[in-house]
Amino acid sequence: MTTVLIVDDQPLQRYGFRMLLDSVAETEVVGEAGHGAEAVRKAAELRPDVVLMDVRMPGMDGIEATRQIVAAGERSRVLVLTTFDLDEYVHAALRAGASGFLLKDAHAEELLAGIRAVAAGDAVIAPALTRRILDEFTRYVPAHRGDREREDPRLGSLTDREREILVAIGKGWSNGEIATRFVVTESTVKTHVGRVLAKIGARDRVQAVIFAYDQGLARPNAD
Amino acid sequence: MTTVLIVDDQPLQRYGFRMLLDSVAETEVVGEAGHGAEAVRKAAELRPDVVLMDVRMPGMDGIEATRQIVAAGERSRVLVLTTFDLDEYVHAALRAGASGFLLKDAHAEELLAGIRAVAAGDAVIAPALTRRILDEFTRYVPAHRGDREREDPRLGSLTDREREILVAIGKGWSNGEIATRFVVTESTVKTHVGRVLAKIGARDRVQAVIFAYDQGLARPNAD
DNA sequence: GGAGGCGTCGTACCGCGGTACTACGCGGTC
DNA sequence: GACCGCGTAGTACCGCGGTACGACGCCTCC
Numbered sequence: 001m002t003t004v005l006i007v008d009d010q011p012l013q014r015y016g017f018r019m020l021l022d023s024v025a026e027t028e029v030v031g032e033a034g035h036g037a038e039a040v041r042k043a044a045e046l047r048p049d050v051v052l053m054d055v056r057m058p059g060m061d062g063i064e065a066t067r068q069i070v071a072a073g074e075r076s077r078v079l080v081l082t083t084f085d086l087d088e089y090v091h092a093a094l095r096a097g098a099s100g101f102l103l104k105d106a107h108a109e110e111l112l113a114g115i116r117a118v119a120a121g122d123a124v125i126a127p128a129l130t131r132r133i134l135d136e137f138t139r140y141v142p143a144h145r146g147d148r149e150r151e152d153p154r155l156g157s158l159t160d161r162e163r164e165i166l167v168a169i170g171k172g173w174s175n176g177e178i179a180t181r182f183v184v185t186e187s188t189v190k191t192h193v194g195r196v197l198a199k200i201g202a203r204d205r206v207q208a209v210i211f212a213y214d215q216g217l218a219r220p221n222a223d
Numbered sequence: 224m225t226t227v228l229i230v231d232d233q234p235l236q237r238y239g240f241r242m243l244l245d246s247v248a249e250t251e252v253v254g255e256a257g258h259g260a261e262a263v264r265k266a267a268e269l270r271p272d273v274v275l276m277d278v279r280m281p282g283m284d285g286i287e288a289t290r291q292i293v294a295a296g297e298r299s300r301v302l303v304l305t306t307f308d309l310d311e312y313v314h315a316a317l318r319a320g321a322s323g324f325l326l327k328d329a330h331a332e333e334l335l336a337g338i339r340a341v342a343a344g345d346a347v348i349a350p351a352l353t354r355r356i357l358d359e360f361t362r363y364v365p366a367h368r369g370d371r372e373r374e375d376p377r378l379g380s381l382t383d384r385e386r387e388i389l390v391a392i393g394k395g396w397s398n399g400e401i402a403t404r405f406v407v408t409e410s411t412v413k414t415h416v417g418r419v420l421a422k423i424g425a426r427d428r429v430q431a432v433i434f435a436y437d438q439g440l441a442r443p444n445a446d
Numbered sequence: 447g448g449a450g451g452c453g454t455c456g457t458a459c460c461g462c463g464g465t466a467c468t469a470c471g472c473g474g475t476c
Numbered sequence: 477g478a479c480c481g482c483g484t485a486g487t488a489c490c491g492c493g494g495t496a497c498g499a500c501g502c503c504t505c506c
Contacts, residue, residue, distance in 0.1 A: 095361050099354070109332075122350035123357050127340035131322070134346050137360055138318050161453065172430040175493070187455050194494060204462085205493075207395040209432050210441075218433075384483060398463070410485050417464065427464075427492085 002119045003030045005048040005076070007039040007065065009057040013104075017052060020108055027115060036060025036068075043069045043076050049119045053098070055082040055089050063092045070097030077118045081111075090129055100124040155215055157199050163217075165192040166200070169208050170218030225342045226253045228271040228299070230262040230288065232280040236327075240275060243331055250338060259283025259291075266292045266299050272342045276321070278305040278312050286315045293320030300341045304334075313352055323347040378438055380422050386440075388415040389423070392431050393441025 004027050008014045014032050021027040031046045033039040035057050043051055051069060055062040066078045077099040082089055085103055093101050099118045102111065103126045114124040125133060158166065168178045175193060179186040193205065202208040212218040227250050231237045237255050244250040254269045256262040258280050266274055274292060278285040289301045300322040305312055316324050322341045325334065326349045337347040348356060381389065391401045398416060402409040416428065425431040435441035 094357055099357075110336075113333075117350035117353075120350075121354065123353035124350050125348070125353060125357075127343075127345035127347050130340075130346035130348060131344065133356075133360065134317055134322075134348075137356065159452065169429070170433075172426075172433045174427075184453085185455060187457090188453075190494070191454080194496090197494080203395075203494095204397075206392075206429055206432055209429055210393075210395045213436055382482065407483085408485060410487085411483075413464070414484075414486095417466090420464080 001025075002027045002050060002115060003046070003048040004028065004115065005031045005033065005039070005042055005046055005051045007033045007036075007051060007057075007062065008054040008081075009034050010054075013054070020111070021115075024112060027112070036062065036065035039065045040068045040072070043074050044072060047074065048076050050115050051076045051078045052115075053078050053080045055080060055084075055093065063089070063096050066093060066098050067096040077121070079114055079118045079124070085126070085129055090125075090133070094133075101129060102126045103128065155200075155217075158196065162192055162196045162199070165189070166196050166208060166212055167217055169193065169196070169205050170212035172209070224248075225250045225273060225338060226269070226271040227251065227338065228254045228256065228262070228265055228269055228274045230256045230259075230274060230280075230285065231277040231304075232257050233277075236277070243334070244338075247335060250335070259285060259288035262288045263291045263295070266297050267295060270297065271299050273338050274299050274301045275338070276301050276303045278303060278307075278316065286312070286319050289316060289321050290319040300344070302337055302341045302347070313348075313356070317356075324352060325349045326351065378423070378440075381419065385415055385419045385422070388412070389419050389431060389435055390440055392416065392419070392428050393435035395432070 004021055006014050006017045006021075006029060008017070011034070014034075018029050018032070021029050030048050031042045033042050037060050039051065039053065039062075040060075051066075053062040053066055057065075062080060062082075066080065069076060069078060078097065079100040079102065080089075080093040080098045081102050081104055083104045090101050100114055100123050102114050102124065106114070106126065117124045155163075164182070165178065168181070173181070175186050175189045179189045182189070193208075196202075197204070197208060200208060200211050202211055209218065227244055229237050229240050229244075229252060231240070234257070237257075241252050241255070244252050253271050254265050256265050260283050262274065262276065262285075263283075274289075276285040276289055280288075285303060285305075289303065292299060292301060301320065302323040302325065303312075303316040303321045304325050304327055306327045313324055323337055323346050325337050325347065329337070329349065340347045378386075387405070388401065391404070396404070398409050398412045402412045405412070416431075419425075420427070420431060423431060423434050425434055432441065
């Protein structure tokens with residue numbers, strides 16, 4: 001039996017959800033909330049398995065409510081539901097800690113499957129949104145550390161020290177800065193840099209930086 | 224009617240899928256392949272809407288086959304199916320351009336829903352995997368471009384031309400190369416570069432590259 | 447003990463990258 | 477017309493980055 005808290009500012013919408021969830025044996029609606037603050041309070045009080053959360057609400061919106069519920073360490077999983085598939089909503093919701101994001105035009109089975117998955121600790125995203133999420137995923141997420149066999153062989157040719165140098169280059173440090181931080185002379189750094197460039201086939205440190213990002217050795221905001 | 228190509232090295236597994244897909248009106252199995260190379264060939268020949276792709280196969284595996292099918296610009300969407308939910312597989316498959324990733328223990332309805340979604344241009348991920356994908360997503364993906372207020376204000380200060388220059392820098396091009404491709408003199412490029420560096424507060428082009436990656440203006444394998 | 451990989455350091459050289467400043471034509475706006 | 481932002485272009489200068497050497501000490505492995 002999965003307990004559910006319904007959060008939506010529209011009473012009629014809540015009624016619809018309640019009817020649906022009451023009609024199946026596996027879910028039980030344990031409460032309703034009409035805005036974010038109430039949702040946070042009731043989530044703490046009722047400790048439902050799943051919170052069905054609308055995004056657009058007067059006062060505290062669903063994103064902020066999700067953030068607070070998750071931050072409070074509640075056991076509840078939040079499944080965000082919205083009519084609009086705006087990227088901002090999706091991003092914000094996922095970043096806020098939501099376990100799922102579905103569109104309100106979903107079929108009953110999809111919603112129930114989503115609740116089931118979320119309650120089990122999994123996550124769901126509406127297929128229409130998954131495409132976009134994946135595009136960004138492949139664009140931004142570096143090659144997985146487990147992908148040993150797909151790692152560029154040139155990386156393997158680097159010695160430990162050279163790898164460190166490459167990472168330092170990726171941070172945008174000059175040879176002098178690298179020398180200072182590594183407590184060696186600039187000559188040494190130059191020697192290493194030269195070898196690194198030769199090994200990875202880069203013309204200059206700029207291309208080395210790109211290579212480093214490519215291989216997941218460097219990434220934004222990593223300072 | 225959705226046309227499907229089944230790729231799996233196990234004849235019995237293929238048989239199972241074919242039985243399932245033949246039993247519903249909306250899908251039609253137009254072919255089968257027992258290994259990666261055959262999959263690539265048949266995808267080009269049969270041009271199915273969806274390719275049901277197994278990962279582990281002798282010879283060319285499903286990941287590489289997916290990569291080649293996608294790279295060839297086939298209209299087919301690839302839905303990867305596997306018994307093991309290893310992160311490496313998931314990452315590699317998505318990076319290879321797969322439109323979906325499901326586990327073989329999925330129920331028939333899930334599989335059909337997945338095929339339906341993929342055929343429609345959407346994407347699907349098994350709920351059990353979505354959780355992990357989302358974790359990495361929130362960890363790595365920077366604030367969305369739609370979040371105008373989160374975009375670095377320095378970016379907005381750039382003129383269109385300067386933006387192009389920054390992108391070019393991000394590709395690792397030298398001033399001379401940029402001049403050639405933009406059909407201007409190197410002097411002009413230098414002027415632009417200097418202004419870009421001043422505006423974004425970068426000391427040299429290396430830091431400009433990092434800034435570009437940071438802002439999502441540049442990304443690996445973008446050539 | 448010799449060989450070789452690795453990290454360290456030095457010298458010398460040169461060219462690209464970056465700075466500073468000036469300048470001009472074009473398209474807008476006031 | 478006057479002004480200004482923008483893209484274009486040039487000259488002159490300097491320093492960092494990168495290359496090509498040679499060299500030394502410290503390991504490990506044979």
